[in-house]
Amino acid sequence: MAERHIVIIGGGFTGTALAIHLARQGAAGLTVTVIEPRAQLGQGVAYSTQDPAHRINVQASRMQLCAAQEGDFERWYRASAAYQNDAASRWQDGKLYPQRAQFGAYVAEQFAEAARLQVRLVHVQDRAVALREGQILTAAGRAYRADEVVLAISHPPPALPRLVQQALVEHPGLIANPWLPQALAKVGSEDRVAIIGSGLTMADVVASLQLQGHRGPITAFSRRGQLPRNNVSGDYDARPLDYRHMPATARGWLRRVRQEVAQAAEEGVPWQLVLDDIRFHGQQIWQQMALKEQRRFLRHLRPWWDVHRYRIAPQVSKALEEGQHSGQLRVLAARLVAANSEGAEIALRLQPRKGTATTLVVDKLIVTTGPAHGSLLSSDSLLGQLAAEGLIQADPLGLGILVDARSQTLNRSGTANPHLHVVGPAARGRFGELMGLPQVAEHAEALAEKLLNTSPPVPRCCPSLHASR
Secondary structure, three states: OOOEEEEEEOOOHHHHHHHHHHHHHOOOOEEEEEEOOOOOOOOHHHHOOOOOOOEOOOOHHHOOOOHHHOOHHHHHHHOOHHHHOOHHHEOOOOOEOOEHHHHHHHHHHHHHHHOOOOOEEEEEOOOEEEEEOOEEEEOOOOEEEOOEEEEOOOOOOEOOOHHHHHHHOOOOOEEOOOOOOOHHHHOOOOOOEEEEOOOHHHHHHHHHHHHOOOOOOEEEEEOOOOOOOEOOOOOOOOOOOOOOOOOOOHHHHHHHHHHHHHHHHHOOOOHHHHHHHHHHOHHHHHHOOOHHHHHHHHHHHHHHHHHHHOOEOHHHHHHHHHHHHHOOEEEEEEEEEEEEEEOOEEEEEEEEOOOOOEEEEEOEEEEOOOEOHHHHHHOOHHHHHHHHOOOOOEOOOOOOEOEOOOOEEEOOOOOEEEEEEEOOHHHHHHHOOOOOHHHHHHHHHHHHHHHHHOOOOOOOOOOOOOOOO
16 A cells, blocks of 8 residues: 655644544554644643643533544543542533543543554654645754645634733733743732633633632723623533524524524523534534625624633633622723833723723733634744745635635635645634534544545645655
8 A cells, every 4th residue: 555644733632633533544554743842742722731720611521532432531531530639520410521631631542542553643743834845844854745734723822912012012910821831820819910801711810810819809801891601500402403494694693593592491491502503503504604794793793602602611600700709800891992011010091881991000911812813824934934835825704724615725826735734723714613622523533534535636736745756
């Protein structure tokens, strides 16, 4: 059998899941190399955290690499020492919400097991910086010939708001990336804290500060002041919707969702089940909408979808509730209109959605606005090189990389590069719902099948990948 080499750039959950599926579906003669600078695969931003306050956002039974392994992570976790030592992972309804690092360890173990199959799996602890003449070049100066390259780079670093960048970039009280190890260690127990953003990362920061004994006031603010919603408590049967006649507009879907939620309430069914079914069909819904309707959704409805779709673990929700109840935590609907350094302090001018502007003086400012997906192509050396040469381009919605229905990148001329693919969240402009773990796992499994079952001829429009063959 002819030797074949697939190189995956990025070894977070997305890239590692793809490698595992390639190993499970592939045969002898195939080598899969994952280039990832972290020492352990399967972690990425979400699952590399060692903070015990950071928990998976859905119950363990719904975390899986594929449908055939439903419940496998929960069984693995229940059999681990971590389960015995973390009584808080079990919520009142019996569902498990382990610390995120546990899922990262589980995925790494799945990779190790897959590496014992016929396909050769290799983890190169390095960073890819360029693609030249069919070879991936790394920061350490190594080169890897590739028959296929898959980009699994999903989440660029967060970007500082313009006013913060201008006034506070060198201020010692600014915590620009709370995901960095020990980022919150410099927050004193009595420090006054402001948090830009009120989503999932903000919730994690508040839970972490509470766990480390922080007692000072916390003010979180965002334009709408909306918090992530809770997961449903208890067991319910699924509530499927009828998708035979789907609205064609964002407004039509808003009306439909409201009707379904109201009907579910009359049936005694929580709204979460309605949103879960819509999320399950999210790619189908997204792809039947025109581009202008997708833009309308992102502009007007995305913030509301996010807080209902991306829910938080009950342990984290409890931390938010306790903080608000005690008065330690305030959540404001406001935007930042000015920022100034006043010695060791930071002065923020906030304009509420209603009322007059106020000044907030704090000791620490934490940015939790999330990854800057709109600048993905300029956040990474390899992606920057590919974009500069016209081999890839941003999708028209600014969510990631433009791809076709086969996850092949489209070059500057709009022609598919059949040997250069994207897997995971960076392809969601084309596919829609690709941020939740189940959908990412399904996408990785489907792409593995495409890569193994097709071997298109090398086109003239994409010579750089295979010029050396």
